[in-house]
Amino acid sequence: MSNNLTxxxxxxxxxxxLVLVALVIGYREKLGINKDVLIGVARAIVQLSIVGYILKFxxxxxxxxxTMACFVIIVINASWNxxxxxxxxxxxxxxxxxAISVGTVVTLGTLVLTGSIKFVPEQIVPVTGxxxxxxxxxxxxxxxxxxxxxxxREQQVLEKLALGxxxxxxxxxxxxxxxxxxxxxxxxxxxxxxxxxxxxxxxGLIFAGVDPVKAIKYxxxxxxxxxxxxxxxxxxxxxxxxxxxxNQQKQLNxxxxx
Amino acid sequence: MKNILEIKDLSYxxxxxxxxxxxxLQVESGQYLTFIGPSGSGKSTLMRIVASMLTATSGDVVFDxxxxxxxxxxxYRQRVSYAFQQPTLFxxxxxxxxxxxxxxxxxxxxxxKAISALEMVNLDESYINKSVNDISGGExxxxxxxxxxxxxxxxxxxxxVTTGLDTENKEIVHQMLEKFNKEDQMTILRVTHDESEIEHxxxxxxxxxxxxx
Ligand SMILES: Nc1ncnc2c1ncn2[C@@H]1O[C@H](COP(=O)(O)OP(=O)(O)O)[C@@H](O)[C@H]1O
Ligand SMILES: [Mg+2]
Numbered sequence: 001m002s003n004n005l006t007x008x009x010x011x012x013x014x015x016x017x018l019v020l021v022a023l024v025i026g027y028r029e030k031l032g033i034n035k036d037v038l039i040g041v042a043r044a045i046v047q048l049s050i051v052g053y054i055l056k057f058x059x060x061x062x063x064x065x066x067t068m069a070c071f072v073i074i075v076i077n078a079s080w081n082x083x084x085x086x087x088x089x090x091x092x093x094x095x096x097x098x099a100i101s102v103g104t105v106v107t108l109g110t111l112v113l114t115g116s117i118k119f120v121p122e123q124i125v126p127v128t129g130x131x132x133x134x135x136x137x138x139x140x141x142x143x144x145x146x147x148x149x150x151x152x153r154e155q156q157v158l159e160k161l162a163l164g165x166x167x168x169x170x171x172x173x174x175x176x177x178x179x180x181x182x183x184x185x186x187x188x189x190x191x192x193x194x195x196x197x198x199x200x201x202x203x204g205l206i207f208a209g210v211d212p213v214k215a216i217k218y219x220x221x222x223x224x225x226x227x228x229x230x231x232x233x234x235x236x237x238x239x240x241x242x243x244x245x246x247n248q249q250k251q252l253n254x255x256x257x258x
Numbered sequence: 259m260k261n262i263l264e265i266k267d268l269s270y271x272x273x274x275x276x277x278x279x280x281x282x283l284q285v286e287s288g289q290y291l292t293f294i295g296p297s298g299s300g301k302s303t304l305m306r307i308v309a310s311m312l313t314a315t316s317g318d319v320v321f322d323x324x325x326x327x328x329x330x331x332x333x334y335r336q337r338v339s340y341a342f343q344q345p346t347l348f349x350x351x352x353x354x355x356x357x358x359x360x361x362x363x364x365x366x367x368x369x370x371k372a373i374s375a376l377e378m379v380n381l382d383e384s385y386i387n388k389s390v391n392d393i394s395g396g397e398x399x400x401x402x403x404x405x406x407x408x409x410x411x412x413x414x415x416x417x418x419v420t421t422g423l424d425t426e427n428k429e430i431v432h433q434m435l436e437k438f439n440k441e442d443q444m445t446i447l448r449v450t451h452d453e454s455e456i457e458h459x460x461x462x463x464x465x466x467x468x469x470x471x
Contacts, residue, residue, distance in 0.1 A: 155342070155344075155345075155346050156346050156348060158311065158342070159342055159345055159346065159348075159402075159405075160348070160358070161311065161335065162309055162311055162335060162339070162340040162341075162342070163335065163336075163339065163358060163359060163362055163405055163406065164332045164333070164334075164335040164336035164339070164359075164362045164363075165332065165358070165361070165362045166332050166362075169361060169362065249310065249313055249331050250331040250332060251310075251311060251312065251313065251331075
């Protein structure tokens, strides 16, 4: 039995006092963020409540199709958000969808097939969310880096093309940098794992009363999972994305550059 | 002599801005043409279209009997090579730059060939491992030009490549291009506003307001 979880509606209302702290700071320092804070808080409450009830329903029903449907919705949603971060890169949604689908299916598939997690909604749905959101962030970083480096190195790319280089040879260093930038936060966070932060999954398990030694095993698995999935997502989205910077005649599409 | 290049009624515009207007030109194999005209008149744009770095709005470029549209762009650019006015060097060392034309052609890097190319522009073999950060402006321009010339193109386009070079560096570049033009029948299209280059040029073409005059 999960023992000491005592958050109730009353305690939440008291907790809302903490938001007021942010609002007061925002007001006094004229940060102009209060509207965003309030909208953000309202959205968080509404979205999380809805998700809470949906998850409750999905877990209770325990139907494979329903679990799959959740998986699909999460993946599409993450892809749509990743696509928006493409800032005008053509086919950003389509390419993100492919990258996130492959990234989640491969990692999730491996976890299920090796028996690390079970194909039950209470495991599949949160883990899908975790993987998809991490790939989404990674793709966003890849896109941002790609737009920035293509802009910075425009002259170099033009020279390479003029020497007869194929678009891949002309962009290979940009491609490498962009893939790296997508994976970097995951790699960085691994280095301080447990030293600075107790990651969400592990904290959650310990919170719920699970033996910390068992919790770290899950965390190690999550770490592997995120490395693989952000790596896959970054590689796929970058390899599909860089082509969009060129037209049919293998000329640089300068309209995309900032 | 056969025409290696024909520019046929070529126009280029961006929005309503007509940058090139109905350019017609025939270039014989082995010619050394010098393009002059005020800055902003469209010389670079014309050269970039001929180099397939831009596509004309209308009209055609015919190279070696075939429309530019019918070539695979990378193969075309290996034969019609464009050298920029202010080139950047790639990678970390001079070698990274001289290796690039080999990468483009999927060929194994040939250090001997790279070194003899360096010698062509009065740079000795110690340069091969120099960092691109330790290269002076004049050396940089010469090394960049070697990337275009390691594998001899049929047409070389130089877009104000001697701007900013001192007399000595200019002379090295002139002599090398002269030699390729004379000995290898390499066709050269040169854009310049250098007075002595213009004075000594045999065939001059003036571009003004996007028109050939
Ligand atoms: N991509 C572009 N969009 C709009 N205008 C351009 C573009 N490229 C060049 N131009 C304009 O075309 C004209 C010709 O430029 P350019 O060919 O560089 O001239 P030149 O080399 O003779 O100095 C200039 O007025 C320039 O501002
Ligand atoms: Mg110019």
